[in-house]
Amino acid sequence: MSSAAGGMPDAGGMTAGEETRRGMTAGAGGSRFILERYRELLPVTDATPMVTLGEGGTPLIRSCRLEAELGLEALYFKAEFSNPTGSFKDRGMVLAVAKAAEAGAEAVICASTGNTSASAAAYASRHGLKAIVVVPSGRIAMGKLAQAVAHGAQIVAIDGSFDDALRVVRELAEKHPVALVNSVNPHRIEGQKTGAFEIVDELGAAPDVLCIPVGNAGNITAYWRGFSEYYQMERVGTRPQMWGFQAAGAAPLVSGVPVAHPETIATAIRIGNPATWDGAISARDESEGLIDAVTDEQILEAYRRLAADEGIFCEPASAASLAGLMQQHAAGVDLSGKTAVCIITGHGLKDPDTALQIDADRVESAAESDAVERALGWD
Numbered sequence: 001m002s003s004a005a006g007g008m009p010d011a012g013g014m015t016a017g018e019e020t021r022r023g024m025t026a027g028a029g030g031s032r033f034i035l036e037r038y039r040e041l042l043p044v045t046d047a048t049p050m051v052t053l054g055e056g057g058t059p060l061i062r063s064c065r066l067e068a069e070l071g072l073e074a075l076y077f078k079a080e081f082s083n084p085t086g087s088f089k090d091r092g093m094v095l096a097v098a099k100a101a102e103a104g105a106e107a108v109i110c111a112s113t114g115n116t117s118a119s120a121a122a123y124a125s126r127h128g129l130k131a132i133v134v135v136p137s138g139r140i141a142m143g144k145l146a147q148a149v150a151h152g153a154q155i156v157a158i159d160g161s162f163d164d165a166l167r168v169v170r171e172l173a174e175k176h177p178v179a180l181v182n183s184v185n186p187h188r189i190e191g192q193k194t195g196a197f198e199i200v201d202e203l204g205a206a207p208d209v210l211c212i213p214v215g216n217a218g219n220i221t222a223y224w225r226g227f228s229e230y231y232q233m234e235r236v237g238t239r240p241q242m243w244g245f246q247a248a249g250a251a252p253l254v255s256g257v258p259v260a261h262p263e264t265i266a267t268a269i270r271i272g273n274p275a276t277w278d279g280a281i282s283a284r285d286e287s288e289g290l291i292d293a294v295t296d297e298q299i300l301e302a303y304r305r306l307a308a309d310e311g312i313f314c315e316p317a318s319a320a321s322l323a324g325l326m327q328q329h330a331a332g333v334d335l336s337g338k339t340a341v342c343i344i345t346g347h348g349l350k351d352p353d354t355a356l357q358i359d360a361d362r363v364e365s366a367a368e369s370d371a372v373e374r375a376l377g378w379d
């Protein structure tokens with residue numbers, strides 16, 4: 001690892017950020033704070049406010065059951081739900097909101113299926129900025145809405161889809177003095193590419209395959225950029241095949257045409273016209289990878305397996321990465337000798353409604369041990 005990746009904050013870092021770095025956590029090997037750890041590879045200047053809520057440094061968890069079942073050499077889950085607001089969005093948002101503050105913005109705006117709004121609201125509050133979030137009415141998971149509410153964002157629920165919301169905020173950001181913090185903001189992609197850096201730094205190599213859910217297509221673009229930058233700098237000798245997965249009812253990158261009325265239980269990726277369309281196609285083609293569709297049934301099966309067999313509770317959209325890997329295996333793709341990483345993008349607690357649809361092993365009982373014994377079938 002380079003000195004910049006593992007080192008102590010330099011003098012510039014101290015003066016730029018000491019005041020605002022309160023609450024940041026540093027591991028034994030140095031800071032896990034991505035704006036500091038990867039500073040030389042990010043558009044961070046001495047004027048950038050180094051505000052952190054503890055994003056980055058997320059665990060790379062080795063599979064205990066599915067790895068053997070899928071015939072892989074190694075399978076890891078990159079637990080992006082360990083970011084402060086419970087999703088990968090914090091990697092890009094920490095930079096996008098800092099750059100907005102650096103540029104003198106007083107407000108940030110975004111469209112969202114939920115996670116972007118939660119993250120934007122959190123970082124805006126930390127920077128003392130106003131957050132405006134435009135979301136599809138009735139179609140964002142409860143936990144995510146709760147986050148935006150708690151952080152004091154101004155919420156506009158529109159009668160339309162995420163794609164409509166993105167069109168609206170792009171128009172508003174043209175006309176009004178607000179910083180747009182969707183992934184069309186280049187700082188979002190820059191911050192998110194650090195996920196790829198962390199994987200290589202931790203494994204000491206690139207995986208053979210990177211499985212990732214695809215909605216608006218910012219994250220697959222960001223990961224490919226991260227792997228490619230490390231490759232160009234000769235910090236790694238190979239790059240992974242990028243395997244992106246969309247929900248079958250919202251799979252424009254698979255069909256090649258926008259979907260007017262996207263539909264899926266995975267509301268986070270219920271998107272019909274991804275803003276970073278070309279980035280996703282480049283990632284797929286340059287890596288000799290694929291973008292495929294997985295059904296809601298396959299997503300829910302992977303969601304259950306992750307929780308029940310691996311101890312990992314993610315939101316449905318996140319399970320699309322594993323669902324796709326399982327689908328490839330079932331289709332006869334030989335995974336032997338390969339290392340795969342699935343990006344687990346968001347936390348299961350964000351969407352309790354979906355979790356509670358699983359048949360629970362639950363009975364009512366009187367508050368006596370003999371009654372609980374009977375309920376457990378121990379009598």
Ligand code: F0G
Nearest residue numbers: 112113115116215216217218219345346
């Ligand atoms: N997984 C989760 C949990 C997400 O929230 C998203 C996107 C994705 C995957 C897909 O990532 O858009 O970069 O391809 N959520 C956005 C939002 C759209 O508004 O929170 P992508």
